[in-house]
Amino acid sequence: MEKILIVDDDEPIVESLKFAFKNQYKVYLAYNSEEALEHYTNNEISVTILDLKLGNEDGMELYSKIKDMNPEAVVIIVTAYGTIKSSIEAIRSGVFHYLTKPIDIKELEFLIAKGAEVNNLYKQINFLSAESREKYIKDGIIGESGSIKSILNTIEKIKDIDSKVLIxxxxxxxxSLIAKAIHRQGNRRHKKFYAINCAAIPKDLLESELFGYKKGAFTGALTDKKGYFELAHGGTLFLDEIGDMDLGMQGKLLQAIQENVITPIGSEEPIVVDVRIITATNRDLLNLVKEERFREDLYYRLNVINIHMPALRDRPEDIVPLTNYFIYKYSRLLNKEIKKIEYDFIETLEKYELNGNVRELENLVERAIALVEGDVLTKKDILSHINKDEKSETFINKKLIPIFVGQTLENIEKKVIESTYMECNYNQRETAKILGITDRTIRNKLKKYIEQNDKNQ
Ligand SMILES: Nc1ncnc2c1ncn2[C@@H]1O[C@H](COP(=O)(O)OP(=O)(O)OP(=O)(O)O)[C@@H](O)[C@H]1O
Ligand SMILES: [Mg+2]
Structure with missing residues (x-):
């Protein structure tokens, strides 16, 4: 059970909160700073709910002490003195969220659940210890998901045998990473690995690249040239984008891999080759077979072992470890010291539609590290590099706020405006743009909220 700590000097409130949450969480209570710090030190608290007004004590001071002990502490501030301004200042200094009294239990419940999630995220963010880093860097394949584990397991089984692999x-x-890993881990690792992108080499050149040619075989063939099959003898040939190979070449490839023999262009003498063949494609080969654009016999020859790499959206649990790894990699490469990763940095990446998969994630992290000011990565370091429209659609819409039946429209409007304002890093103009209202309207509304809060004090 997750543990939460409630700090408030008002006994009836504390008791009623305990009653409300005791079935979901292990609840610790504190009526003053001293008790709060004691609980905080001795128990692994996921979320702290802290009333700023603590008798004669200053809740903000207690808050600073907790943050000194654990900069990643998730703290929800509750206050009757909730002017937007002071709350915003509080949030700027790392408060997870704030609530004004009287407490809406449902809203608090929502925030605690969210806070517990954030706390878990923090725990994972810096999980890469020095030893595991070394391990990861050796293999180069990061992933916690079942699918990555099962792929690693397959590699282990097939690394030393020559069965053809289609990725x-x-x-x-x-x-490409997997193809290289198979070669590096297998018993051909001391021999050559060549990767040929079949889509990047012009159709007419591919044959001479793969099989080589004899001097004088065609105009421009001034000397003999070895093809990749010969160069990779004893090693591995990785034919990337195999789906883009034209039909004529497919026939020649089929012959070569069936007989383990190639004939350079312009030569009469076949050469025996010993090459492990790995192929890859992002196209649907079976479909190409149906359309008669890919030879069926070749398809079955190549697809003895199939390794399918799932999209990142289908293995979201890999995003955190991959992000950790890329942060480590690029902070070293770019010589930047990163001291802290805010949870919202990871959260933003998790919500982002990474259709470019791991490559896109890697690029986003590299760019964030290259351009970060200071040594803390926050969601700003991802957001500021993406255009606004994309941003509002990708991020703002996915952030939830609790709205319950029976609230006034004015209240709901206030919640939407305040939380969008926070999401926009307190930029009024941007908030107005996203909400589709004028700068003037947003200015007036925010002013009104501050006045209302002041009145409630
Ligand atoms: N599981 C992983 N762990 C660490 N890095 C990864 C992982 N998967 C991909 N990458 C990195 O992401 C980038 C893209 O990977 P890679 O080039 O292997 O993808 P691909 O599927 O071959 O892409 P394409 O179809 O465009 O050829 C590379 O920099 C690679 O090192
Ligand atoms: Mg590739």
Whole structure:
């Protein structure tokens, strides 16, 4: 059970909160700073709910002490003195959220659940210890998901045998990485690994690239040239984007891999080759077979072992470890010291539609590290590089706020405006744009909220 700590000097409130949450959480109570710090130190508290007005004590001071002990502490501030201004200042200094009294239990419940999630995220963010980093860097394949584990397991089984491997999956999912890993881990590792992108080499050149040619075989063939099959002898040939190979070449490839023999262009003498063949494609080969654009016999020859790389959206649990790894990688490469990663940095990446898969995630992290000011990564470091429209659609819409039946429209409007304002890093103009209202309206509304809060004090 997750543990929460409630700090308030008002006994009836504390008791009623305990009653409200005792079935979901292990609840610790504190009526003053001293008790609060004691609970905080001795128990692994996920979320702290702190009333700013603590008898004669200053809740903000207690808050600072907790944050000194644990900069990642998730604290929800409750206050009767909730002017937007002071709350915003509080949030700027790392408060997770604030609530004004009287407490809406449902809203608090929502915030605690969210806070517990954030707390878990923090725990994972810096999980890469020095030893595990070394391990990761050696293998180069990061992933916690069942699918990555099962792929690693398959690699282990097939690394030393020569069965042909077809790696499928969307662009940027790690197909090339896996091909290299199979070679590096297998018993051909001391021999050459060549990767040939069949889509990048012009149709007419592919044959001579793969099989080589004899001097004088065609105009421009001034000397003999070895093809990749010969160069990779004893090693591995990785044919990437195999789906883009034209039909004529497919026939020649089929012959070569069936007989383990190639004939350079312009030569009469076949050469025996010993090459492990790994292929990859982001296209649907079976469909190409149906359309008669890919030879069926070749398809079955190549697809003895199929490794399918799932898209990142289908294995979201890999995003945190991958992000950790890329932060580590690029902070070293770019010589930047990153001291802290805010949970919203990871949260933003988790919500982002990473259609470019791992490659896109890697680029976003590299760019954030290259351009970060200071040594803390926050969601701003991702957001500021993406255009506004994309941003409002991708992020703002996905952030939830609790709205319950029976609230006044004015109240709901206030919640939407305040939380969008926070999401926009307190930028009025941007908030207005996203909400589709004028700068003037937003200015007036925010002013009104501050006045209302002042009155409630
Ligand atoms: N599981 C992973 N762990 C660490 N890095 C990864 C992982 N998967 C992919 N990457 C990195 O993401 C980038 C893209 O991966 P890769 O080039 O292997 O993808 P691909 O599927 O071959 O893409 P394409 O279809 O465009 O050729 C590379 O920099 C790679 O190192
Ligand atoms: Mg690739």
């Amino acid at each position: 499928t999956g969307e662009s940027g999912t790690g197909k």
